[in-house]
Amino acid sequence: MKHVSVIGCGNMGGAFVRGLAKAGGYRVTAIDLDPDALEGVADAADETTTDSAAARDADVVVLAVKPSVAAAVLDDLDLRADQTLITLAAGVPREFVAAQTDANVVRIMPNLAAETRDMAAAATQEGITDEVRAILDDLGEFVVVDESKMDTATAVNGSGPAFAFYLIEAMKDAGVDAGLDAEQAETLAAQTFKGAAETVLQDERSVDELIDAVCSPKGTTIEGMDVLWDSDADEAVRAAVKAAERRSRELAEEFENE
Numbered sequence: 001m002k003h004v005s006v007i008g009c010g011n012m013g014g015a016f017v018r019g020l021a022k023a024g025g026y027r028v029t030a031i032d033l034d035p036d037a038l039e040g041v042a043d044a045a046d047e048t049t050t051d052s053a054a055a056r057d058a059d060v061v062v063l064a065v066k067p068s069v070a071a072a073v074l075d076d077l078d079l080r081a082d083q084t085l086i087t088l089a090a091g092v093p094r095e096f097v098a099a100q101t102d103a104n105v106v107r108i109m110p111n112l113a114a115e116t117r118d119m120a121a122a123a124t125q126e127g128i129t130d131e132v133r134a135i136l137d138d139l140g141e142f143v144v145v146d147e148s149k150m151d152t153a154t155a156v157n158g159s160g161p162a163f164a165f166y167l168i169e170a171m172k173d174a175g176v177d178a179g180l181d182a183e184q185a186e187t188l189a190a191q192t193f194k195g196a197a198e199t200v201l202q203d204e205r206s207v208d209e210l211i212d213a214v215c216s217p218k219g220t221t222i223e224g225m226d227v228l229w230d231s232d233a234d235e236a237v238r239a240a241v242k243a244a245e246r247r248s249r250e251l252a253e254e255f256e257n258e
């Protein structure tokens with residue numbers, strides 16, 4: 001059984017802890033300075049502690065604190081060369097982390113769907129091991145990228161859930177405005193996005209072919225698609241991704257200048 005310690009059990013670290021607990025086969029230690037954060041993951045973790053020294057007992061350590069506190073946490077950690085440290089802090093270069101620890105370091109950009117084991121993650125080639133691959137597999141889908149692509153991945157799959165939540169809400173609101181009950185509209189909108197995503201992942205047809213498959217001749221969908229094709233909706237999504245990507249680069253520059 002692999003022993004994984006998660007340092008920082010807030011939104012992202014907490015999702016990691018809960019996802020690993022659902023996957024099974026892991027002993028999970030949750031580490032956080034904040035007792036409330038530990039209380040939030042107590043049901044999923046095998047043990048909780050405020051003492052980051054506990055990370056020395058793990059095979060794999062997940063550093064899930066805010067980028068601004070990563071350096072201070074690393075300063076206090078004394079990991080061994082036979083341990084792997086997964087860093088998931090946005091904008092924090094792998095090399096910055098590797099310079100402060102003896103552990104093997106891999107950088108990933110995960111997302112909140114670790115909690116339901118539907119995470120999309122990007123991982124650097126450098127530092128990836130079979131045990132890291134197994135963890136990422138257990139939590140969802142992952143791709144291996146050159147670290148130079150990490151700012152883009154941060155925007156697409158790290159920030160992406162927020163953009164998707166926004167679009168689901170817009171679909172739900174449209175249903176509510178037209179008279180659907182709010183709870184039913186949310187179920188229909190969210191399940192539609194989930195089903196569409198699953199179709200894209202599993203079906204060999206391209207997205208354009210899938211759109212065609214929904215558009216019956218002279219039917220309803222083509223009327224709606226004509227509105228979307230004539231709009232700037234795709235441009236707005238591109239601009240949101242670009243803005244998040246730019247911020248990731250800014251964060252990285254702050255670390256590179258240290």
Ligand SMILES: NC(=O)C1=CN([C@@H]2O[C@H](COP(=O)(O)OP(=O)(O)OC[C@H]3O[C@@H](n4cnc5c(N)ncnc54)[C@H](O)[C@@H]3O)[C@@H](O)[C@H]2O)C=CC1
Nearest residue numbers: 008009010011012032033034037064065066067089090158
């Ligand atoms: N929230 C998200 O969807 C995603 C976040 N990330 C990355 O995950 C990291 C954490 O982000 P969030 O979970 O959103 O932040 P958060 O603020 O929800 O959680 C951070 C946790 O770290 C704890 N912490 C702070 N200092 C600590 C220390 N010295 N020792 C132990 N624990 C300490 C805090 O008490 C808090 O519970 C960030 O680096 C972020 O870039 C990456 C992908 C997605």
Ligand SMILES: O=C(O)[C@@H]1CCC=N1
Nearest residue numbers: 090154155158159160
């Ligand atoms: O907004 C953030 O900075 C973090 C990184 C990706 C998602 N949340």
